[in-house]
Amino acid sequence: MTDISFLLIIFFLVTTVFMTTQGILLKLPSPETEPQRLHLDEIILIEMLGPAEYSVNKSILTGVEELARQIEASLETLSDPVLVLMVAGDVAYQEVLKVLEISKEAGVSSFSIQYKESEPRGLRIEEKRL
């Protein structure tokens, strides 16, 4: 009995030590704060229209490789842009993360993810500069 209980203790100790959580930390914008205003030439606008169907700054693309090339091309002309990702409702969560991964690999450091049908959170995109 004692041996069994010691074995169980060792098992619990080993399994709890290795239980760590990994993820991405987000700080959501407060609903009371004024949304950040960004002009169209400060952003890379990616729309996820469906599974593996993207548009970068309104030009339709098919395929992840083309998307990566477009982001890299945009980064050459813009300095430290914000990547705004507009996602359609039926796109899978993993697909959204895949686009984030590609953008991060390309060198984008600021992101905003918006669901197409909902109210934008903390960001207002303006066609013309005020």
Added chain:
Amino acid sequence: MKIRVRKKSYGVTMFAMPDIAFLLLIFLILTVSVDEQGDINLPDFKFLQETDFPETMVVNVTAEGEYGISGETVDRRLLELTLDRLPETTVIHLIADKESRYSHVDGVLQLLQEKQLLDVVLIMEEVKNTENE
């Protein structure tokens, strides 16, 4: 005349050992966290951070778009009631299935924003290296 001196044993008694073992066992069983992930397949991502926060609450989103709290399925009303009671300093661990629609994940994010729970960790797993397989 030979005087016999009784040798006294100074060894540590081990009678209490099983009791200690059982106490430790009960402690570990009670403190180990329950399976908060449920039936959810975590999405993978390359750039992850280790997260360790004292005050956390786990919100789940299944592939079918059902909500859960710490692995227990709840409806939206109950989810809202639970989130209402949390202090604003609580860090929410959002565990969503990789096949779930983004609209369901966004629904939870909007709800958290409404309840002023602004610190969220999207729980994922590291990309597995499949090159050697």
